[in-house]
Amino acid sequence: EVQLVESGGDSVQPGGSLELSCVASGFTFSIYVMGWVRQAPGKGLEWVSTIAAGGEVAKYADSVKGRFTISRDDAKSTLYLRLTNLKPEDTAMYFCATSLSAYFITSPDFYYRGQGTQVTVSS
Numbered sequence: 001e002v003q004l005v006e007s008g009g010d011s012v013q014p015g016g017s018l019e020l021s022c023v024a025s026g027f028t029f030s031i032y033v034m035g036w037v038r039q040a041p042g043k044g045l046e047w048v049s050t051i052a053a054g055g056e057v058a059k060y061a062d063s064v065k066g067r068f069t070i071s072r073d074d075a076k077s078t079l080y081l082r083l084t085n086l087k088p089e090d091t092a093m094y095f096c097a098t099s100l101s102a103y104f105i106t107s108p109d110f111y112y113r114g115q116g117t118q119v120t121v122s123s
Contacts, residue, residue, distance in 0.1 A: 004022055004112060006022045006094065007023075007117055008117055013121070015085060016121070020082075020117055021078055024098070029077035035051070035097045036094060038094045038095065039116075049070040049081065055071065067085045081094065094117050095115075095116045099111040
């Protein structure tokens with residue numbers, strides 16, 4: 001059974017930073033593309049970032065480029081998202097995601113998602 005468990009969400013002030021983590025189990029983490037998507041209150045899912053197997057290729061949505069960094073630790077089956085210079089519009093539930101595929105997805109259409117971790121940016 002695929003399990004994705006996110007953590008690290010919090011309430012922060014604009015300009016602040018956070019690191020989100022996602023522990024994966026139930027599949028061979030190292031061989032699959034992984035990603036992060038988010039959902040703001042009252043809005044649809046938004047793709048945030050994707051990282052290839054091996055971690056050498058990563059892509060970001062324009063809205064987060066230069067502020068967020070995706071990474072993975074295959075030995076720990078853990079995906080990370082470092083969020084810096086946070087803005088109120090980054091407020092959302094953040095989900096770790098995978099489709100158990102080598103296909104590099106740059107949309108929110110991943111097949112599996114975790115339960116999410118809440119990030120709130122407010123002064």
